[in-house]
Amino acid sequence: MQNAVPLSWYLILSAILFGLGVAGFIYRRNIITVFMSIELMLNAVNLSFIAFSYALKRVDGHIFSFFVMVVAAAEAAVGLAIILTVFKNRETLMIDDVSSMKY
Amino acid sequence: MTALIFFIFAGIAVFCAINLVAQTHPIASALSLIGVMGSLAILYLQLGGEFIAAAQVIVYAGAIMVLFVFVIMLLNAGAEGTSLQVSQFAKYLGIVLLAAFLGLISFIIQSMLPRTEGVVFGAFQGGTALDVGRKLFTVYLLPFEVTSVLILIAIVGAIVLARKEI
Amino acid sequence: MDFIILSLIKAAVVAFVLLTALAYLQWIERKVIAHIQLRVGPYRVGPHGLLQPLADVVKLITKEGVIPSHVNKLFYLMAPWMAVVLALISIAVIPFGPQITVGPVTTWMQLTDLRIGILFVLAVSSIGVYGVALGGWASNNKYSLLGGLRSSAQMISYELPLGLAVASPLLLANTLSFREMVAYQDGFWLGFIPRWNVFPEILGFIVFLIAGFAETNRVPFDLPEAENELVAGFHTEYSSMKFAAFFMAEYANMVTVTAVATLLFLGGWLPPFPEPYSDFIPIAVFALGGLIAIYHGLNPARRMDKFTLPVTGLVFLGIAGLFGLSLLVPVLKTILMALFWFCAKVGILLFVFIWVRGTSPRFRYDQLMRFAWVGLFPISMLNLLATGLVVALSSK
Numbered sequence: 001m002q003n004a005v006p007l008s009w010y011l012i013l014s015a016i017l018f019g020l021g022v023a024g025f026i027y028r029r030n031i032i033t034v035f036m037s038i039e040l041m042l043n044a045v046n047l048s049f050i051a052f053s054y055a056l057k058r059v060d061g062h063i064f065s066f067f068v069m070v071v072a073a074a075e076a077a078v079g080l081a082i083i084l085t086v087f088k089n090r091e092t093l094m095i096d097d098v099s100s101m102k103y
Numbered sequence: 104m105t106a107l108i109f110f111i112f113a114g115i116a117v118f119c120a121i122n123l124v125a126q127t128h129p130i131a132s133a134l135s136l137i138g139v140m141g142s143l144a145i146l147y148l149q150l151g152g153e154f155i156a157a158a159q160v161i162v163y164a165g166a167i168m169v170l171f172v173f174v175i176m177l178l179n180a181g182a183e184g185t186s187l188q189v190s191q192f193a194k195y196l197g198i199v200l201l202a203a204f205l206g207l208i209s210f211i212i213q214s215m216l217p218r219t220e221g222v223v224f225g226a227f228q229g230g231t232a233l234d235v236g237r238k239l240f241t242v243y244l245l246p247f248e249v250t251s252v253l254i255l256i257a258i259v260g261a262i263v264l265a266r267k268e269i
Numbered sequence: 270m271d272f273i274i275l276s277l278i279k280a281a282v283v284a285f286v287l288l289t290a291l292a293y294l295q296w297i298e299r300k301v302i303a304h305i306q307l308r309v310g311p312y313r314v315g316p317h318g319l320l321q322p323l324a325d326v327v328k329l330i331t332k333e334g335v336i337p338s339h340v341n342k343l344f345y346l347m348a349p350w351m352a353v354v355l356a357l358i359s360i361a362v363i364p365f366g367p368q369i370t371v372g373p374v375t376t377w378m379q380l381t382d383l384r385i386g387i388l389f390v391l392a393v394s395s396i397g398v399y400g401v402a403l404g405g406w407a408s409n410n411k412y413s414l415l416g417g418l419r420s421s422a423q424m425i426s427y428e429l430p431l432g433l434a435v436a437s438p439l440l441l442a443n444t445l446s447f448r449e450m451v452a453y454q455d456g457f458w459l460g461f462i463p464r465w466n467v468f469p470e471i472l473g474f475i476v477f478l479i480a481g482f483a484e485t486n487r488v489p490f491d492l493p494e495a496e497n498e499l500v501a502g503f504h505t506e507y508s509s510m511k512f513a514a515f516f517m518a519e520y521a522n523m524v525t526v527t528a529v530a531t532l533l534f535l536g537g538w539l540p541p542f543p544e545p546y547s548d549f550i551p552i553a554v555f556a557l558g559g560l561i562a563i564y565h566g567l568n569p570a571r572r573m574d575k576f577t578l579p580v581t582g583l584v585f586l587g588i589a590g591l592f593g594l595s596l597l598v599p600v601l602k603t604i605l606m607a608l609f610w611f612c613a614k615v616g617i618l619l620f621v622f623i624w625v626r627g628t629s630p631r632f633r634y635d636q637l638m639r640f641a642w643v644g645l646f647p648i649s650m651l652n653l654l655a656t657g658l659v660v661a662l663s664s665k
Binding site: 004005006007008009010011012013015016017019020021023024027028029030032033035036037039040043046047050051053054057058059060062063065066067069070071072073074075076077078080081082083084085087093094 | 105106109113116117120121123124129132133136139140143146147149150151152154155158159162163166167170171174175177178180183194197201204205208209212213216220221222223226227229230234235238239243246250253254256257258260261262264265
């Protein structure tokens with residue numbers, strides 16, 4: 001076949017993006033950047049769903065990916081509202097400084 | 104041609120993802136995430152998911168990321184300062200271990216996946232809006248209705264959390 | 270290889286015509302607003318100010334581009350470029366006419382047809398919000414920031430009624446591509462009423478136009494860039510070519526919104542009367558315009574018009590002759606008739622845009638947002654529900 005791309009490359013790309021999302025989530029201190037790393041992880045998972053949907057020649061992967069997008073939208077809205085409230089009370093966006101419930 | 108487009112946009116996606124993690128200013132991270140989403144939309148088009156590609160750009164890159172950008176601008180988030188508590192050795196060791204882990208995962212995926220035919224642009228024609236809509240409103244009707252209730256809950260929750268206390 | 274060369278030729282033609290049309294759209298706007306306000310508008314540069322856009326382009330290019338020292342350089346330079354590129358990209362899926370056969374080549378009068386053409390236009394307009402938001406934020410200036418944030422909030426709020434108003438003709442036509450949407454509107458009811466989507470969907474058309482006003486930041490929704498409210502809003506700190514880029518992006522967005530409204534609601538390039546009779550309308554319109562211009566040129570009010578009005582009259586009569594000649598050549602007839610009807614409809618909608626700018630006062634920002642969420646959004650949702658009900662009941 002002319003110039004076909006093996007499916008495993010798409011899955012490897014999805015794994016790399018997911019790994020980078022986890023790295024950002026663990027390493028960064030600004031809460032908004034942590035949130036964006038979560039969105040990166042969700043995007044990587046979407047790519048996996050669409051790739052497998054191509055392999056099985058069914059459209060159900062697309063539909064599940066659509067639901068993931070919807071849930072990500074709801075989560076982003078509520079999460080950013082929580083971030084706004086935390087900022088209003090603590091005046092800081094660094095997660096290290098929101099530590100008043102630590103031992 | 105398919106391989107060329109895949110490499111270009113996969114490269115852009117990985118570069119933007121590394122940029123997201125490495126940049127200090129949140130706005131730069133947000134724009135890199137938009138770059139990731141755009142290149143992923145192109146990859147979805149290659150895999151035959153035309154409706155999902157359009158939905159990704161309209162919903163994810165065009166609405167959710169606008170929300171992120173608004174919050175960053177409203178809170179006037181500045182660049183992160185250097186933290187004195189994380190040791191540099193741990194940071195570099197982490198990067199090396201991450202690269203090794205991702206290489207191992209890639210090798211496992213490459214060797215485990217059966218030798219099916221590769222991805223050719225245009226081979227999967229079942230991702231049109233017609234097919235997605237048909238499945239969405241017949242087989243997956245209950246999850247669809249539940250997600251609309253979920254969005255309603257999220258709207259009410261966001262408004263309650265973020266409003267001004269009078 | 271043929272396909273690539275053909276696409277390049279089409280892209281070059283469309284780009285050239287579009288950029289010239291944008292420059293002269295600005296001339297038309299200034300003249301129409303001036304005449305609404307009982308003055309003349311640009312008059313001195315060339316006959317009746319026709320070379321004014323050229324003078325403006327020369328001025329904007331040769332002006333010194335000042336980059337203030339307090340801005341965030343990367344995003345400051347990126348924002349106008351992003352705005353103008355995204356505004357021009359959505360012209361790629363707009364069809365100007367049907368399939369034509371010029372010599373050995375058979376092609377559509379469209380750069381490319383996507384199966385999800387309408388979603389593509391919506392997607393590009395969603396990303397276009399970033400040009401404005403980043404431009405306002407990168408200028409590091411409270412007026413620009415307020416203007417940029419207000420403008421982007423307005424744009425995303427009005428995207429909802431826009432999308433719902435677009436969904437109603439989609440329910441009727443059952444397709445997302447522009448070509449098939451126009452093909453659905455072919456034909457006539459009772460022999461003389463065209464099957465355009467505006468007749469069942471008049472409410473959707475009005476909602477689409479109002480949301481289009483808000484999407485392109487035009488009066489009465491132009492508070493974010495109002496000169497007397499926010500010191501020119503998000504493009505305060507921009508000068509010369511970058512300002513021209515924002516300006517061009519606004520006019521290109523206007524052209525896109527009116528073109529999409531024509532294709533979705535007004536039947537695209539289809540004539541409003543059955544075929545043999547509608548071929549004489551362009552000839553009649555241009556001939557009438559030419560005769561009126563020549564008649565007024567015989568005893569003109571101003572000395573210059575002794576020369577310009579007869580010339581305009583002769584040009585119009587020449588165009589009428591060209592249309593008449595094209596009735597004999599089928600290929601030319603298809604191209605010219607399709608272009609005439611498409612440009613006439615888009616031109617009428619653009620005139621409505623400019624007319625509203627000269628007439629309406631501006632909304633206050635909270636009134637604007639309230640109108641989107643409490644007014645337009647329920648109306649467009651009810652319209653969609655009613656359309657869906659009718660389609661479901663009538664297709665048993």
